[in-house]
Amino acid sequence: MSVYNYVEDLIFNKINEILSAREGVCRCDRCVSDMIAMAISGLPVIPYVTSEGGIYREIHNMTNDRLKVDVATRCIRAVEHIGRNVRHGTRKDEPVRRTT
Numbered sequence: 001m002s003v004y005n006y007v008e009d010l011i012f013n014k015i016n017e018i019l020s021a022r023e024g025v026c027r028c029d030r031c032v033s034d035m036i037a038m039a040i041s042g043l044p045v046i047p048y049v050t051s052e053g054g055i056y057r058e059i060h061n062m063t064n065d066r067l068k069v070d071v072a073t074r075c076i077r078a079v080e081h082i083g084r085n086v087r088h089g090t091r092k093d094e095p096v097r098r099t100t
Contacts, residue, residue, distance in 0.1 A: 006046040007071065011039045014075040025083040034087070038078040043070060 015035050019027055044067075 003047055003049050006048055007043050007067070008036070008040060010068070010071045011036055011043075011075055014071055015039065015079060018075055018079050022079065022083075025079060026086050028088070030088060031082050031086055034082045035075070035078040038081060039071070039074040043067075043074065 015032060019025060019032075025031075
């Protein structure tokens with residue numbers, strides 16, 4: 001069994017969605033990690049433990065619209081901010097893949 005933060009999952013997916021629609025924004029692991037860190041700051045932690053996804057489905061169904069709006073807003077701001085303020089000189093075209 002593993003412990004996950006559902007809000008982190010939402011942010012990861014939303015940032016990849018935003019990046020797929022924008023050109024000229026760095027998609028390297030460093031920048032995407034910075035975007036995730038910036039977006040998740042201040043949002044609630046919604047932990048879940050699962051080995052088969054049952055609890056995950058319950059949490060997914062309980063997620064309210066306000067949280068989804070907050071996640072989207074923070075992700076857009078993070079992509080814009082980090083996109084303008086990269087901390088390196090490398091640029092890649094593919095979105096980052098989560099490894100767990």
